[in-house]
Amino acid sequence: MIRVRVTTAGPLPGATYDVVVVGAGVVGSAIARELARHRLRTALVDARDDVGDGTSKANTAILHTGFDAVPGSLESRLVREGRHLLAAYAAETGIPVEPLGALLVAWDREQLDALPALAAKAERNGYHEAAIIGPDEVYRREPRLGPGALGALDVPGESVICPWTTTLAYATQAVRGGVELHLNCRVENIADDGEHHELTTGRGPLRTRHLINAAGLHADELDRRLGRDDFTVTPRRGQLIVFDKLARPLVNHILLPVPTALGKGVLVSPTVYGNVMLGPTAEDLDDKRATNSTEEGLRALLSQGERIMPELVAEEITTVYAGLRSATEHEDYRIRAHPAQRSLTVGGIRSTGLTASMAIAAHVMDLLPETGLALGPARELEPIRMPNIGEAFPRPYQRPELIAADPAYGTLVCHCERVSLGEIRDALTATVPACSADGLRRRTRARGGRCQGFYCGPAVDDLLDTAAAERGAPGTVTR
């Protein structure tokens, strides 16, 4: 029998781990999943109350081809490989993906002139399907585009994916494979006696032989605790506006901006949940908690959106969010083994980490022996199947056979997103259960729709509290 273990409070196990992965974002969770294949005692720890609650929850959710990466960089290779790995994994586990293809729309001469170089760059990145198309073709494919598009680079391989289910699938499979997940567990300090790292955490000490730093925005700080000073993270904020699902028919592709010397522009893209998003901004900050949106940021997005697709901007807004990219002074990922510290750092995973996550994890497994960790033989993990929260596949409320077997799947609680009682119940009792309103929203979409709780908020909160009481945790306050 496998020991399934997720803890959110109380003291940590006293035993010594073989490996501790700090950071349960998409990257740390992917690494933990790889480690689960080996006979190692592994822990995945995160400061937050859920997996994927950092940058991994707040991005533009594109499964990139890597056509515009820096050719020859580690990022270029890992994005290219990661895209195929994740696409296959998504198909196997039921992570929602929609292969929409992207158009990089040129709105002025300078952008139009930049397209051939972008097409050539795509070739150098090993992506051969990119092609330049004229304005007629652009408007044929995207009739609702604002006036003035001069042409586009067509990148048919770009897809949209569910970032929440991705991280959750990795973590679920890791935990089922024997990895222990400790949440609400911020690593505050590290003492190394030459054989063990003694981690000081908000929940007491934790001992491990090897350490993997996948702390995202805080990877530089954690590295310094290990005595290393290889890079500094500068948070680069991206604000995004999510439009109502009724806007979805306006857009067929991922509409990417053409990067030029004058700036990067913003994208308009459908989401797998059936919304349309507009963004992100790119603002260099120094506060790693600054995930707030701003008046100027939103105004800038709307004025750019007005040009790209005026009808979109006239639709209702469902939500607004912001994520922080882990930019560093280096123009590439910083993934390094530190043999002397029996540790490994995964840093600078800026704006492609979701796509590259599985390839990053594979790369980390290749480097780990350098830290003195004997991985031993690998085994296959038990396959998993994740609940579908994407619109391109049947949702439970659309499945008569499911409702006939269990009427809870026909009992809708969140009306805007059509989330059933059955799905909420499943998320609250899953391997990695939802412990907060945000965690529940990322697993089911409950409360994430156009009314933002006007209709269903208190009913959803009651279900969360009941589950918390059953687990013995304190209740949440109404949001």
Place this chain on the structure above:
Amino acid sequence: MRPDGPSARPHSPAGHPGITERTVDVLVVGGGPAGLTAARRLAAAGAGRVEVLDREREPGGIPRHCFHGGFGARDPRHLVPGPLHGPEYARRLAADALSAGAALRTSVTATGWAGPRTLEITGPGGIERVTARAVVLATGARERPRAARLIPGTRPAGVLTTGELQQAVHLHGRRIGSRAVVVGADAIAHNAVLTLRAAGVETVALVSSRPPLPVPLSLSLPRPRRPVTVLHRTTVTELVGHGRLTGVRLRHEDGRTAVVACDTVVFTGDWIPDHELARRGGIPLDPGTRGPAVDTAYRTAEPGVFAVGNLLHGVERAGIAAEEGRVAAGQVLRHLAGEPWPGPGLPVRVGAPLLWAAPNRVHPGGPPPLYGRFILRTARPLALPRLTVSQDGRILYRRRPPLPALPGRPVHLGSGWTSAADPAGGALLITV
């Protein structure tokens, strides 16, 4: 309320195993005041099988969680608040519809269309396709939440709308917080203050971008026992706090800003019709109301599909929504009796600062709207407005209403001019 059993001989459409198909005479979507009142009259008039769907566990719509008086007709024109408590009013409406012979099905959601008058519905009993001879949409309106108002800042807990607040306190007995700022200063905002007080939350201030109401009008607002500060000409420009709200940043028209400490903020008013089902059915909306465009008989552009209540206008009092349901039921009966569905009619448009008019389509010589008047909204206060209706530059009507026009409140326009409109002419334009 127990979902009714399906009607006789249901069957699965070809290629859709497990989905039941049935027919009814009238399908009413939404069991609030508008839908229930329409169903009551239709059932009482012998319209055949009249079925009301509501996605909530209890019928009644918004009044279910309005634990204050002010519902039901006291004055036929609803100038004065009615005598009933919201939940009592909701129960009466449902009981009246039931005893008239309508079928009430709760916990059932209309999720989309499978044909022009065929709705796909999901409930614990499964998935059905119900085809009706007439469909009445009565899906109501909701308040715009924080993000839809584009208020920047963090995404903390403690951010509510009145609808959520009322349900949390009155239906779920939830803990709210301790200090609240309420956005809005209309009746609805004052109701929010009362609900907050019932939950032991102190309201620090009401915040309104508008200037104060003239004194005589402010007397009609529900008045708390202890007065609350109202900050006029002020907007919320940012929410502050990680995890839990710690304050809201306010900005006065004159440019001054300040952060007010609070752990709860309630966004009130700023209504948007719940038009999803209408739009998914391809039913044209009015550009002003964002609800389905309807004529004075509550007919949409889609033959056999009617729309009533706050789906048409965010928002009017419950009694108005209910009366629209009753009047529309008369038109549904004519449709069932074979009256032909008219063409789209003439659109009614408004000029700034007017925001919208409802109904918003006219057939010259057609029936008058409810109480013989159109409902309008204005974006800014107008002391002595002169309302003008014109068509292709020709003036059909010009009059001063007796009262000043105020934002968020109905402005009424008589309907006598509709017969003077040229059926072959252009849009009808209402200006001040």
